[in-house]
Amino acid sequence: MTRQFKVGLIGCGRISDIYLKNCQRFPLLDVVACAALDIEEAKAKAEKYQIPSAVTTQEIFENDEIECVLNLTIPAAHSEISLTALHAGKHVYSEKPFVTDLTDGQKILDLATEKSLLVGNAPDTFLGGRWQTCRELIDQGVIGKPTGVTAFVGTHGVERHHPNPDFYYKIGGGPLLDLGPYYLTAMVFLLGPIKSVSGMARRTFDQRMIENGPRYGEMMDVEVDTHVLSNLEFQSGEIGTMTMSFDVWDSEAPRFEIYGEEGTICIPDPDPVHGANIFGGEVWFRTKNNSRWTHQPRPTGRENWLIAENNSGFNDDCRGLGLLDLAHSVRTGAPHRANGVLAIHICEVMEGILKSAETGSNEIMKTSCERPLPMSNLSSNQYGATQ
Template sequence: MTGPVGVAVVGCGTISHQYLRNLTSFPDLRVVGCADLDVERARQVARQYGVPVAGAPAEVIAHPDVELVVNLTIPAAHAAVAAAAVAAGRHVYNEKPFALDRESGTEVIEAAAAAGVRLGCAPDTFLGAGLQTAARLVAEGAIGTPLTALTLLQTPGPESWHPSPEFLFKPGAGPLFDMGPYYLTALVTLFGPAERVAAVARRAREERVVGSGPRAGTRFPVEVPTHTTALLEFAAGQAATMVFSFDSPLPRLGFIEITGTEATMELPDPNTFDGAVRLRRALADDWVTVPAEGATAGRGLGVLDMAQAIRAGRPHRATGELGLHVLDTMLAVAGSAERGEFLPVGSTCEVPGPLPAGWDPAQGLL
């Protein structure tokens, strides 16, 4: 096929608006349909973004103009929706995490391979200007040989601002599974795959309270750890210390620091697409700022790269295998915290190549 790739968005909740603002603006994509179990919500979102088709997931996935399904459902539904789209012969781009468990994630990978369709997975923030700039600097030897990393994600929790935060405290979420993919994907794309992990985890409170919206004041149970500290060892030899917490009164967001033999590098927030990189060389008195160069459009860059790759017959970058490896690493972290021992990470993945210099999402290639 030629021309823009037909896209269906399945799951029209809060995050869908960030995607649709971009997906409907990229010349190489044509958003054909919006789907949700709440069909009226799908219709409202479709009208808002000028999308011609709206309906239930199975109906929209089956539309003949849909080639690529963007799966923005809740984590517990990711694998099932992806499997249904694959069975219909569609390429699939999942929101993170790729699945809730290794088995269902692996089944989707195998089904896609058998069907000859592609899988992608968020986050795609590593395709943004900030992390692409960092990757180029590492590849050019700006910090020497990368040795270690430190990441921090500490907040009081999302229930203060999210009008329906319950799913963020259920299996498949919590700070590790909700926010961990941004930090782990950034490190895997810089260091390569993780090899083994150790971790401890805690849960500060058994209940939380919705803090905003029409349901403010509603109490709900906390089903997962809300603080995890992990040690990771990568196959190439690097080590990382990582903190993921919804229990901290003092917010520390977006902190990633990588130390090499020649310099330390401070990366931008991995949950964003922009932001300067800072370098501090050995014995230097201060940091040097390196402005970010690249795409800053926001969520959906991975979908766009995947669509262009489909047409060009080349590999895409935000792959299902990368998403499954990040999931596998998080599951190993959670298992280590439960068992109190180092655990191996059984999967691996290819490190995505850099984007072409000057890649511009607003400039259509198809």
């Protein structure tokens, strides 16, 4: 039996619940300690998820039993925590974004290489069944050679459901940095690294009102652009567009589409069963043989879409799957997919989009990465996960 991978959690905010819940599903992972600035918060999480100890951050770093730090701190603290963990000889897996400064990101990668340690980073949604199914369709040539991609997420922000949404509208926040990593990472998984980007952006409101919880009615200042458009050129030749917005009340646009010489793959808006989770859900496709453009008069509605068979597993909210993949890599030497090189590339892409929006320039990427390998139909059982 494979020895359990001992993890220390730093950061016990809202996002930690789904991680801790899923870590209990993955027998390879064993969270042995948790830490937070508020020790009472850490104690509450330890009690809720039967974690052996609630400790200080420094005690996480000094604990020789812990092999990996799960870094769920606020974005501004990500690089400091990750660097300290690496100096302590521990692997690191962080929530997005990887870093808020590309220089810090390179320091993390260099230190990890020096110490022969692995660095992983969210989002890991591309490891889920929905995106693995898309990759399988592409690799099987169902839509022919890919030619383009588009992504669209239009919401009206987070102030209707998040009790403390301020940081989403401060420097380091905004729809591109919050939502973009999910779709850009999926694009790189499906099509490979990005060569160049350009962008346009606007800030629609200078203030926004919190619409839930005890702070209902309180106004927040908006420091970032909240409607961001981007053009993307991939190293392999495809081109794409992406819109990430906190200024859209509603839309019928699909979340994600991939275009090929012989067909189209479509990711519709998350269905009621899967909710906001994008690990799972239907994958639609059409080829030149059943395209609406081949019929006159053209049929309306969605009846011509085919639904791809999804045999990949991990279709529920499997946040933490990237940590599991890192642990599996440490134990077996298998490829680590949600890795730091991919993460810093995504960070540079987003930085380039925002810089282009400000200057009107076309930004050429200096970073690159390997196109992550598919999961090769690894099921939950093969990873030792329980449903």
